[in-house]
Amino acid sequence: MPAPRYLLRRARVLKHIRKLQPSEVLEIGCGAGALLHELDALGFRCTALEMSPEARDLANSLARGAGRDIRFLESPETNWEKRFPVLMAFEVLEHIEHDLEALQTWRQWMTTGGTLLLSVPAHMAKWNPSDVWAGHFRRYERAPMIELLRKAGFEAQTVECYGFPLANVAEKVRAAQYAPEVNPDVDDTPEGKHANSSRSGIDRRHMMKWFPLFKSPLGKLAITSAEWAQRPFLSADIGNGYLVVAKAT
Secondary structure (H helix, E strand, O other), X not given: OOOHHHHHHHHHHHHHHOOOOOOEEEEEOOOOOHHHHHHHHOOOEEEEEOOXXXXXXXXXXXXXXXXXXXXXXXXXXXXOOOOEEEEEEEOOHHHOOOHHHHHHHHHHOEEEEEEEEEEEEEOHHHOOHHHHHXXXXXXXXXXXXXXHXXXXXXXXXXXXXXXXXXXXXXXXXXXXXXXXXXXHHHHOOHHHHHHHHHHHOOOOHHHHOOHHHHHOHXXXXXXXXXXXXXXXXXXXXXXXXEEEEEEXX
């Protein structure tokens, strides 16, 4: 059950992916792996790194059921240095305490001139209980994020602030839903953040309440309209997520 924010991001990701030649692609933190099904159909050779056993099992099951040739791994392989022309990490970096070190490691796995597609939640001013529930360490701002990428060996080519207006509204609803489940004494510890991060990729209990609406013709029309509505505002910082396309230098 995809969230509206995922669907709005997916539309932008696929737009950029279709500009690339099919090649090997690595996705970090794929969750259930839904996006990789679409890349596999486009001719990309897909590998995913997913540390959560529950998410990895789900992703493997869904890929087998759909007849997709996707590798889901728990840990990096020894032959990854300078291997991948495309690397993707969507809603992952905010879960990692030392984000610069993570980006530097990912850069080592990429070919020079390769493409990084990255998404993160935008604006610390929007921090809310859903961030705590998901195990986030931070949200990001445009200029510091571009500088962080530069330090890690990337040149940001496109930075889109997506999600306005629908995802902004949906996030407020999510925040209200998750607030009763947040326990700062547990969730703000490293162990709590790790446990929350592991579940956040596959736990869709609250979203399932909205499934009948999203599956209906009216719901599909609303999502399509929202995707069109966000386009004029991608260069403005009024959405709730950043999507970055960067070059490995």
